[in-house]
Amino acid sequence: MRLTFDYHTHTVYSHGKGNIEENAVSAKEKGLSGICISDHGAAHPIFGIRSRYLDKMKQECQQASRQTGIEVLLGVEANVLGISGKIDVKEQDYDKFDCLLAGIHRFILYDGIPEWLSLGAGNMFSQISKKGPSQKLKERNTKVYINCIKNNPIDIITHLNYLVFSNAVEVAKCCEDYGTYIEINTKKVHLSDQEWQDLVDKTNVNFVINSDAHSTDRVGDDKLAKELLQRVNIPLERIKNINGNKPNFLRFADFKEKL
Numbered sequence: 001m002r003l004t005f006d007y008h009t010h011t012v013y014s015h016g017k018g019n020i021e022e023n024a025v026s027a028k029e030k031g032l033s034g035i036c037i038s039d040h041g042a043a044h045p046i047f048g049i050r051s052r053y054l055d056k057m058k059q060e061c062q063q064a065s066r067q068t069g070i071e072v073l074l075g076v077e078a079n080v081l082g083i084s085g086k087i088d089v090k091e092q093d094y095d096k097f098d099c100l101l102a103g104i105h106r107f108i109l110y111d112g113i114p115e116w117l118s119l120g121a122g123n124m125f126s127q128i129s130k131k132g133p134s135q136k137l138k139e140r141n142t143k144v145y146i147n148c149i150k151n152n153p154i155d156i157i158t159h160l161n162y163l164v165f166s167n168a169v170e171v172a173k174c175c176e177d178y179g180t181y182i183e184i185n186t187k188k189v190h191l192s193d194q195e196w197q198d199l200v201d202k203t204n205v206n207f208v209i210n211s212d213a214h215s216t217d218r219v220g221d222d223k224l225a226k227e228l229l230q231r232v233n234i235p236l237e238r239i240k241n242i243n244g245n246k247p248n249f250l251r252f253a254d255f256k257e258k259l
Helices: 020-029 051-068 091-096 113-128 135-151 168-178 193-202 223-231 251-257
Strands: 005-009 034-040 071-079 099-103 181-185 207-210
Touching: 005 020, 005 071, 005 099, 005 181, 005 207, 020 034, 020 051, 034 051, 034 099, 051 071, 051 091, 091 251, 099 251, 113 135, 135 168, 168 181, 168 193, 181 223, 193 223
Parallel strands: 005 034, 034 071, 071 099, 181 207
Antiparallel strands: none
């Protein structure tokens, strides 16, 4: 198994350590055909990208692509803000981006006090509680993911269930319906082996492997994915960015073409 295209890399525009060109150079050295720069959305009060930098980032992606000869896309890892599924990427900025990723993160500017209590404090408390997450919390988190997928043209859900508790199969079914990929994140362990097997056995969702690199040396890192594939029977044909291939459908690009 060989990674072809890494859709989840961070730079100094959020809290990565390398710049766009350095990520691209690292990707070329590792034999990738391309990368996506996907820094955090603006709701992260410290590390979120700001719209005033988007034109500059786009230019740097184009320059890096010319210099390295690989494809360098500008994306964003949007933050999911609440049960409505709202994300922190404005539609007026869609034309700046090539890819739209989304994930649930902590310590961001959620959409109101109920989301601070549930997505923030509720999940943190459940992580350390001996009782674990309540069924009510899992159902609410599942709705957050599903509404995000339904209401936004998301290409990839990042690190599903990392520090969050949801019904992963129900989220995957929604991804399958809307053409959204589930990320196999090689920075974080975010689902159990049984949960991965359930996604394979109970849905037809497709996957992408991403490094979630926050430093240039980790761009294209697929170590955790290879270890996972030794334990879990995930058909390689359902992983869409390996062995010389990349996804033949990106929902965000399709959405923009129809505007």
